[in-house]
Amino acid sequence: MDIFNVLTLAGGLSLFLFGMNIMGQALERRAGGNLRSLLGKFTTNKAAGLLTGLGITAVIQSSSAATVMVVGFVNSGLMTLRQAINVIMGANIGTTVTAWMLSLAGIDSSNVFVSLLKPSSFAPVLALIGIIFYMFCKNSTKKDTGMIFLGFATLMFGMESMSGAVSGLGSVPEFQNLFLMFQNPVLGVLAGAVLTAIIQSSSASVGILQALAVTGRVSYGAAIPIIMGQNIGTCVTAMISSAGANKNAKRAALLHLSFNVIGTAAWITVFGLIKVILNPLFLDKSASLFGIAVAHSVFNILCTILMLPLSGGLEKLVKWLVPDAAEPEMQSELDERLLATPPIALERCHKVAADMAKTAVSALKDSMTCLQHNDSPELRTSIREKEEKTDYYEDILGTYLVKLSAKPISESDSGEAASLLKIIGDFERISDHAVNILESAEELEGKGLAFTAAAVSELQIIASAVGEILDLTLTAFLSNDPKTAFMVEPLEQVIDQLKEQLRTRHILRLQKGVCSIDVGFVWSDLLTNLERTSDHCSNIAGCVIDMMHHNMNIHESLRSIRNDSEEFQQKFRAYASKYSLI
Secondary structure: OOHHHHHHHHHHHHHHHHHHHHHHHHHHHHOHHHHHHHHOOOOOOHHHHHHHHHHHHHHHOOHHHHHHHHHHHHHHOOOOHHHHHHHHHHHHHHOOHHHHHHHHHHOOOOOHHHHOOOHHHHHHHHHHHHHHHHHHOOOHHHHHHHHHHHHHHHHHHHHHHHHHHHHHHHHOHHHHHHHHHOOOHHHHHHHHHHHHHHHOOHHHHHHHHHHHHOOOOOEHHHHHHHHHHHHHHOHHHHHHHOOOOOHHHHHHHHHHHHHHHHHHHHHHHHHHHHHHHOOOHHHHOEOOHHHHHHHHHHHHHHHHHHHHHHHHHHHHHHHHHOOOOOOOOOOOOOOHHHHHOHHHHHHHHHHHHHHHHHHHHHHHHHHHHHHHHOOOHHHHHHHHHHHHHHHHHHHHHHHHHHHHHOOOOOHHHHHHHHHHHHHHHHHHHHHHHHHHHHHHHHHHHHOOOOOOHHHHHHHHHHHHHHHHHHHHHHHHHHHOOHHHHHOHHHHHHHHHHHHHHHHHHHHHHHHHOOOOHHHHHHHHHHHHHHHHHHHHHHHHHHHHHHHHHOOOOHHHHHHHHHHOOHHHHHHHHHHHHHOOOO
């Protein structure tokens, strides 16, 4: 093997890893919605957890990345430790998909149709289709499809380059001796673990093993222990990712390591006994690409069969190894590990934004209660705490969404992230108006002022309208329901009119000397805060409608609703009648 073969091997490995990476990223963007639906199955049973882990890993082509995601889920409180066990087991099976794809390179037949299944036959066609999609299509979904094809073609070209570069090693005595040494199961496990720990991908290390198998010097007796060791090496990524996480996230990473170490120890013991006692002939046979894929899948399935009934014991083990802290830990709302899978990170943003929305709406409603009923000090404290909590949500969500937007995400996900940024700003302003209304209530109490009976009656009407628009907005956002969002704008127009009518009526009371100027200032501030609350509701509803239509022009959407819809006019008239002043 000369220097040119070494360079070819290095180049092939680089292309192989690069192709796997870009194919995984494109698959992830392409399957964003499906990843979110898979995420929703985490809370069901063991089978659902296994299938979820298998599905996500098959999509992103890396059990290491999937397990890092699980660590992030547990750290964010999105998943319990028990649920994580099942997903990690499923991820170990899902990672075998890559080996099956690579095994197609080993097809050898004179039949034209069978030969077409060989990647060297169809990879160039996929590369051609991929480059056409990527360069000439403007649609992001088609571009991602092109990247999937290009990634797969690059991966397979890298695989063939590696195979070609090492093909001459079959006659090198040192190479033969190396794999004779790996016939020792312990050394084979160590070799697989070290290689996988270095490149941090069991899929890639299995691919390298398959490339070496073309030399004909890799026996099943050497390949099987190496495959077992790869499962241990792939745990390094998750262990690193758990640094700085809470105790449950550390437990999830340790769970991954324990599962693989115990499973490997059990089956390498069985393998050693079979080898010593029975010494089956197939262990001395040269391993094929297909045979390595089979061994990889069978081993991971056997580990899962062995460990699944022991999941409760595994959970107790990692809890013993990572005991509860003396003081309770703060749970991270948004874990940066989830950014590795943007569709799921975006789903988590929606959940945190939903909590923020509920907090802001609750603060505004509480402030109206304080205004109308002069309620307890505890409620007033709660309103200010909710406003501070909403500020905190805006800060962490805004920062996280900006980081998420910098990731390679689909056009629709990018639009959702931008809309969420706008929405959280509006909810934060609603909580600010809640504090403003509370301060108006406190000013009335502190100065011994009071509204007239007519003003109190009018205030109840506009407060009821604002309460309804808050409910509509919250429902539309939480349910992502454009029909409910459509009902917000006509009510917002009614509230605008109410504000002007109430100002006019107050001026008339001032002219008659029924009301004082000091009360008038408070009245004006209240109307402004209530009306601006409805404006923010209108903005949020517009964003919900835009997200459904993948449109970023909120003002255009709102103009279209007002001007082009008879239904809008009907709703407007209905709300105007419902909240008319007597």
